[in-house]
Amino acid sequence: MFTSMSALAATSLLGPSVAVPLSMPCSLKRTAAHHSEGLDTWNAAYPRPTRRLDAVMVFLSFPDAEPLTGPGELTADYFPATSRFFEQASYGKFRLRPHPLREWIRMPRASTSYAIRRDWNTTARSAYLRDALEVTDPRVDFSRYDVVYLVADPDAPGVDSDATKVVNLDVPLRADGKDIHRIVTVFEKHPPDRLVLAHETGHVFDLPDLYHRPADGRGDWDTYVGDWDLMGSQFGLAPDLFxxxxxxxxxxxxxxxxxxxxxxxxxxxxxxxxxxxxxxxxxxxxxxxxxxxxxxxxxxxxxxxxxxxxxxxxxxxxxxxxxxxxxxxxxxxxxxxxxxxxxxxxxxxxxxxxxxxxxxxxxxxxxxxxxxxxxxxxxxxxxxxxxxxxxxxxxxxxxxxxxxxxxxxxxxxxxxxxx
Structure with missing residues (x-):
């Protein structure tokens, strides 16, 4: 179903370039920095949101918890709000079309066994992704989708809402004849943080985090851009993209x-x-x-x-x-x-x-x-x-x-x- 993998939450290959007509002298060159703000070329390792993109939303339950919320309710937490945000931000040039499953898919191990947390251990994270792909592949044709959301039961005891993020893969997964370079792992509580899925989806399109993470985890996180871009904070009063x-x-x-x-x-x-x-x-x-x-x-x-x-x-x-x-x-x-x-x-x-x-x-x-x-x-x-x-x-x-x-x-x- 897929090749061997190594999941890295904060690492992405620079990837191939696609020339785009940005001839203006003010367009900075893309560098090797993770999610570089250079825009003279597009990193073809990422889907470019200038057309309709299809996203599959898979719901994962665990043997140590019975879900208290249905897939339909969780889908409504994120859509159509996420699609509307991008449609407005893009002036109608981009449409994100969700394809949510209507059922829970049971993971083989208890939620607590995956040690889910914000700074997730690579071995535990890889095990989670491996198990998730194994149980979902028979029910999902991944070749049809540009974006993959794995949504965990928010009430399972081992689920940490602070762990929601995009996992970039230095060796892509292979499923249904398609390479999967990144997966959005969703562990949000119900209801979730406002626009959190839009923020994570921004990473799928090669946008960086704009918040400042204090070394000790304390203090202000939003000193760089405040309310002014979704990639700074999903709670911002003015979250439209720069x-x-x-x-x-x-x-x-x-x-x-x-x-x-x-x-x-x-x-x-x-x-x-x-x-x-x-x-x-x-x-x-x-x-x-x-x-x-x-x-x-x-x-x-x-x-x-x-x-x-x-x-x-x-x-x-x-x-x-x-x-x-x-x-x-x-x-x-x-x-x-x-x-x-x-x-x-x-x-x-x-x-x-x-x-x-x-x-x-x-x-x-x-x-x-x-x-x-x-x-x-x-x-x-x-x-x-x-x-x-x-x-x-x-x-x-x-x-x-x-x-x-x-x-x-x-x-x-x-x-x-x-x-």
Whole structure:
């Protein structure tokens, strides 16, 4: 059914490249870093979400517990919410279609025998995957699916909800004539963390973790990006993917990315459309927009999803680094955002997943917002607001947010050598 394997939760082969038409000088080169933020080529070891992808969802029970929740209820925990998130984030370019089994499949050993935990022992994890594939292969044609979710009985005594993750395989499994390079192992409680499956699915598409894991496991995990990207936190108030990620995944065209070069002190003037998907988002985000300080009767946020205007501006600052600018606010997947404006962040293509490949730059250090709801209040008000100017610390790059057009786009000037 499958070849011998070694499951590595934090290791992935660099894999073959597929040339993509990213000719802009601001597109960083992909490096050997795990989930590198370079996007000059696509790592063909990962499925690219620019079409419909099919996902099988398998439900695993254990001899030491009788499931208290049915497969239908667990499916509803994740779908259609996960598919909707990606459909909105991709402007309709990507559709994730789930295929859940309707029955529990019994594992051969007790849940406690697999020593399931966040930092899972490789031997125990490999045994779990081997047993899971053995019992499910007779009932699942894996050749039909692009994504595999193994969902464990959340009430089994040996199941640890903190162990949910993507397992990358340095030697792929072989089932039904297909190589399986990675599997999403789901151990979430019922109901699960919000958008947790969308976060893990992001790894299936070569996106890195953007949170900061303290060495002792204590303290803030969300100091790098706060609420501003799903790969930082599934609980974020503004979890839509960064424009950089949308460019990497193929959801933004190169023509929608402005590469700012030679701006000088006089600067380059740009009109940037909000990043959020458009149709229907104005109504959904109306209340949040008011809370975020949107001007009464001002331009709405709808209608930008599939538009062809600029959605991301980039300044190259080093061989492996850029500063990125995008407009974020309460709409679409970000409808709960409590501030709006031009979000500024650094991207490093050589930084490993979990080690700060993207860091939001706080335009309002020393303040914060939405302290009761934000995953990291100091960054909740990070965007540069209308009428403000901000110099990126240490980079000598300055942005001035001048105006908003009648259609809701933002007019900004990016200058360099401003100090």
């Amino acid at each position: 424009g950089w990620h949308k460019w990497k995944l193929g959801w933004l065209e190169p023509r929608q990315v402005a590469c700012v070069r030679g701006a000088g002190r006089r600067g380059t003037r740009l009109t940037i459309e909000p990043l959020a998907a458009g149709p229907g988002t104005a109504a959904a985000g109306a209340e949040a927009a008011t809370r975020a300080g949107a001007p009464e009767g001002g331009p709405g946020w709808a209608g930008f999803g599939s538009g062809g205007g600029t959605k991301l501006a980039v300044v190259r600052t080093a061989r492996d680094r850029v500063i990125a600018f995008e407009v974020r606010g309460p709409a679409g997947n970000d409808r709960a955002a409590c501030s709006q404006g031009v979000l500024v962040y650094r991207v490093r293509s050589e930084a490993e997943s979990g080690r700060g490949p993207i860091e939001v730059v706080d335009a309002h250090p020393g303040s914060g917002d939405c302290w009761e709801d934000s995953v990291y209040g100091p960054l909740a008000d990070a965007p540069v607001a209308l009428g403000e100017s901000f110099t990126v610390p240490g980079e000598d790059v300055r942005i001035t947010v001048e105006d908003r057009t009648a259609s809701g786009a933002w007019t900004v000037t990016v200058s360099t050598g401003a100090s």
